[in-house]
Amino acid sequence: MPKGPPVSRYYDVSRDEHGQRYIDVHVSGLALLQNPLLNKTTAFTRQERRDLGLEGLIPPHVSTFAEQKERTYRRYLGCRSDLDKHEYLRALQDRNEVLFYGVLEDHLEEMLPIIYTPTVGEAVKTYSSNYRYPRGFSVSTEDIGRIDEMLENVSVNDVRMIVATDSSAILGLGDQGFGGMAISIGKLSLYTAAGGVGPDKTLPVELDVGTNRQDLIDDPLYLGVHHRRLTGEAYDEFLDAFVEGVAHRYPKAIIQWEDFSRGTAFRVLERYRRVLPSFNDDIQGTGAMALAGLACAAQIKGERLTDQVFVVVGAGAAGIGVAQAIRQGLVQGGLDDAEAGARVYVVDRYGLLMHGQPDLESQQLPFARTPEQLAGWSYAGEYPTLHEVVVNARATALLGFTGVPGLFRQETVLAMLAHTPRPIVFPLSNPSSHVEARPADLITWTDGGAIVASGSPFPDVEHAGQRYPVGQGNNAFIFPGLGFGAVTARAREITDAMIMAAALTLADYTRTHHPGHVYPPISELREISVRIAVAVARQAIADGVCAQRSIRSLNDAALEAAIRERAWLPQYLPLHRAPDARE
Numbered sequence: 106m107p108k109g110p111p112v113s114r115y116y117d118v119s120r121d122e123h124g125q126r127y128i129d130v131h132v133s134g135l136a137l138l139q140n141p142l143l144n145k146t147t148a149f150t151r152q153e154r155r156d157l158g159l160e161g162l163i164p165p166h167v168s169t170f171a172e173q174k175e176r177t178y179r180r181y182l183g184c185r186s187d188l189d190k191h192e193y194l195r196a197l198q199d200r201n202e203v204l205f206y207g208v209l210e211d212h213l214e215e216m217l218p219i220i221y222t223p224t225v226g227e228a229v230k231t232y233s234s235n236y237r238y239p240r241g242f243s244v245s246t247e248d249i250g251r252i253d254e255m256l257e258n259v260s261v262n263d264v265r266m267i268v269a270t271d272s273s274a275i276l277g278l279g280d281q282g283f284g285g286m287a288i289s290i291g292k293l294s295l296y297t298a299a300g301g302v303g304p305d306k307t308l309p310v311e312l313d314v315g316t317n318r319q320d321l322i323d324d325p326l327y328l329g330v331h332h333r334r335l336t337g338e339a340y341d342e343f344l345d346a347f348v349e350g351v352a353h354r355y356p357k358a359i360i361q362w363e364d365f366s367r368g369t370a371f372r373v374l375e376r377y378r379r380v381l382p383s384f385n386d387d388i389q390g391t392g393a394m395a396l397a398g399l400a401c402a403a404q405i406k407g408e409r410l411t412d413q414v415f416v417v418v419g420a421g422a423a424g425i426g427v428a429q430a431i432r433q434g435l436v437q438g439g440l441d442d443a444e445a446g447a448r449v450y451v452v453d454r455y456g457l458l459m460h461g462q463p464d465l466e467s468q469q470l471p472f473a474r475t476p477e478q479l480a481g482w483s484y485a486g487e488y489p490t491l492h493e494v495v496v497n498a499r500a501t502a503l504l505g506f507t508g509v510p511g512l513f514r515q516e517t518v519l520a521m522l523a524h525t526p527r528p529i530v531f532p533l534s535n536p537s538s539h540v541e542a543r544p545a546d547l548i549t550w551t552d553g554g555a556i557v558a559s560g561s562p563f564p565d566v567e568h569a570g571q572r573y574p575v576g577q578g579n580n581a582f583i584f585p586g587l588g589f590g591a592v593t594a595r596a597r598e599i600t601d602a603m604i605m606a607a608a609l610t611l612a613d614y615t616r617t618h619h620p621g622h623v624y625p626p627i628s629e630l631r632e633i634s635v636r637i638a639v640a641v642a643r644q645a646i647a648d649g650v651c652a653q654r655s656i657r658s659l660n661d662a663a664l665e666a667a668i669r670e671r672a673w674l675p676q677y678l679p680l681h682r683a684p685d686a687r688e
C-alpha cells in the first residue's frame with residue numbers, strides 16, 4: 106500500500122493487504138516506551154517485545170486491554186482528591202494515550218469533571234507546581250521570533266486541531282499565565298474522547314505573552330515568562346507570527362481560540378477567521394450551546410424562543426457571544442432585527458449596557474441602550490442594575506457569564522415569577538465555585554418552577570419529594586463535533602451557518618431523545634458530537650468551504666457513515682519495526 110508522508114517523526118501508519126491498519130515504528134526500546142502515542146505498556150505482544158527491543162524492560166505478563174483498563178481504574182479510585190485524580194489521568198495520558206482514552210471511554214461521565222471543568226480549573230492554578238512532563242507547544246515573548254524552527258520540534262506532522270489560549274480569562278478564574286496550558290490540553294482530550302479526532306492530530310498551545318498577575322511574576326517557581334502581558338501592536342505581531350507559523354507547518358489545521366479576555370477575543374477571532382479556519386469557543390461555541398438549551402427550555406414552557414425576554418449578565422466573550430446567538434435565533438424564529446434586539450438585555454459590571462458607559466467595546470455596542478429606549482422604566486442610579494433590568498424588562502430568561510459566585514440573588518429570581526411561572530435561569534459560569542446561583546437554591550426559591558442549567562456539573566435537585574435534573578450547559582456539547590466536522594470537511598473557514606447547524610443539531614437531539622430536558626446527559630457526548638460533525642460538514646459543503654473533495658457529493662447517510670468511519674477509537678494497532686528503528 107502506498108504511504109502518505111510520515112504522520113510522526115517516530116512512526117507511520119499503513120494498511121496491510123486486508124486493509125487492516127498497523128504502525129511502522131522508527132524507535133525501539135526505552136525510546137518507544139516513552140512515546141505515549143506508541144506505548145502499550147504491559148500490552149505489547151511477545152512478538153512486539155522481541156522485535157522492538159522491549160524484553161526485560163516491562164513485566165513478563167502480557168495484559169489484555171481490559172485488564173489494563175481495570176488496573177488503571179482501580180488505581181484511579183484510590184486517588185484521594187479530584188486534583189489527584191486529574192494528575193493521575195494526565196500522567197496516564199503522557200504514558201499511554203490509547204489506555205487513557207480507553208479508560209475515559211468506559212467512564213466518560215464520571216471522568217469528565219476530572220479532566221475538564223471543574224477540576225481542570227485546579228490544574229490550571231497548580232500547573233507550575235505540578236509540572237512533570239512535556240505536552241503540547243508553548244511559545245513565549247522570548248522565542249516567538251523562532252516559531253518556525255520551534256514548530257519543527259513537534260514530532261507529529263499532520264496536526265488538524267489546535268486549541269490555543271493566551272490564558273487571559275481562564276474559565277471564571279481570570280488571568281492564569283502559563284497555567285492556561287491545562288485548558289488547551291483538557292479541551293483537546295474532549296476532541297478525542299468525544300469528537301473522534303485522533304490524539305496525534307491534536308496540538309494544545311499556550312501563547313505566553315506574559316501575565317498581569319504580580320504574584321506569578323514574583324514567584325520564582327512560576328514557569329511562564331516573568332513580565333506583564335504584551336498589548337497593542339506587540340500583541341498583534343506575536344499572534345500574527347503564531348498564525349503564520351501554524352499555516353506554514355500545519356496547513357490543514359483548525360484553530361480553536363480559547364479563554365481570551367473580552368478585550369482581545371473578538372479582535373483575534375475577526376482578524377484570523379478568514380486567514381485560517383478558526384473559531385472562538387467562548388464566543389461561538391458557547392453561543393450555539395446556550396441557544397440550543399434556550400430553545401428546549403422555551404419548548405418545555407409550551408412557548409417559543411420568540412416569546413421570551415432575555416437578560417444576559419456578563420458582557421465578555423461568552424456573554425456577548427450568547428447575546429449574538431440569541432438575536433440570530435430570534436431572527437430565525439421570525440422577528441426582524443430591531444424586534445430581536447429589543448428582546449435581549451445585556452448587563453455588565455456597571456449595570457445595563459448603555460451608550461456613553463465607560464470602556465464600552467465595539468462588540469457590546471449593538472446591545473447598548475439609550476435612556477430614551479428605557480422610557481417608563483424605574484431605576485435609581487445612572488444605569489439600571491441587574492435587579493432593575495429584570496423587573497423593568499419583564500425578563501423570562503436570565504443567563505450568567507460573569508464568573509461572579511452568588512450574583513443571582515433570591516429577590517431577583519423571585520421577581521421573574523411575576524412575568525412567568527417558569528423562569529429560565531442558566532448560571533453558566535465555571536468552575537462550580539464561580540456559579541452565579543446554586544441550582545438547588547434556584548429550585549427551592551421558585552418551588553420547582555425554574556428551568557435550570559449550569560456550566561459545570563451539579564447533581565439533580567430533590568425538592569418537595571420531586572427530582573429536578575440540572576442540565577449541564579457547557580460548550581463541550583458543541584466544540585468536539587464542530588471541530589470534527591470541520592476537520593473532516595477540511596473546512597477553509599468556519600462559517601456562522603456551520604455554528605448555527607451545530608446549535609440546531611444539539612437542540613434537535615435533546616428534543617428527540619430527552620424531551621423535557623434542556624440538555625442531554627453528558628454520557629451521550631460522543632453520539633451527539635458525531636451528529637453535530639455530520640451537520641457541520643454538510644453545512645461546510647453548502648457554504649462552499651469544504652476542501653475535502655471525497656465527501657462533497659455524499660448523501661446524508663453516506664456522509665454520516667464516512668464520519669463514523671473516520672472517528673479515532675482507543676484500540677492498539679500492531680507495531681512493526683521499521684528498518685531504520687533506533688533506540
Ligand SMILES: NC(=O)c1ccc[n+]([C@@H]2O[C@H](COP(=O)([O-])OP(=O)(O)OC[C@H]3O[C@@H](n4cnc5c(N)ncnc54)[C@H](O)[C@@H]3O)[C@@H](O)[C@H]2O)c1
Nearest residue numbers: 276277367419420421422423453454508534535560579580
Ligand atoms: N458554560 C459554558 O460553556 C461557558 C462558556 C464560556 C464561558 N463560560 C463562563 O463565563 C464566564 C465569563 O467568561 P468570559 O470568557 O466571557 O470572560 P470575560 O472576562 O470575557 O467576561 C466576563 C465579563 O463579566 C463582567 N463582570 C464581572 N463582574 C460582573 C458583575 N458583578 N456584574 C456583571 N458583569 C460582571 C466583566 O466585566 C466581563 O465583561 C466564566 O466564568 C466562564 O467560565 C461558560
Ligand SMILES: O=C(O)C[C@H](O)C(=O)O
Nearest residue numbers: 222276277387535579580
Ligand atoms: O471550559 C469550560 O468548561 C467551558 C468554557 O469554555 C469556559 O470557559 O468556562
Ligand SMILES: [Mn+2]
Nearest residue numbers: 276363364387
Ligand atoms: Mn472557555
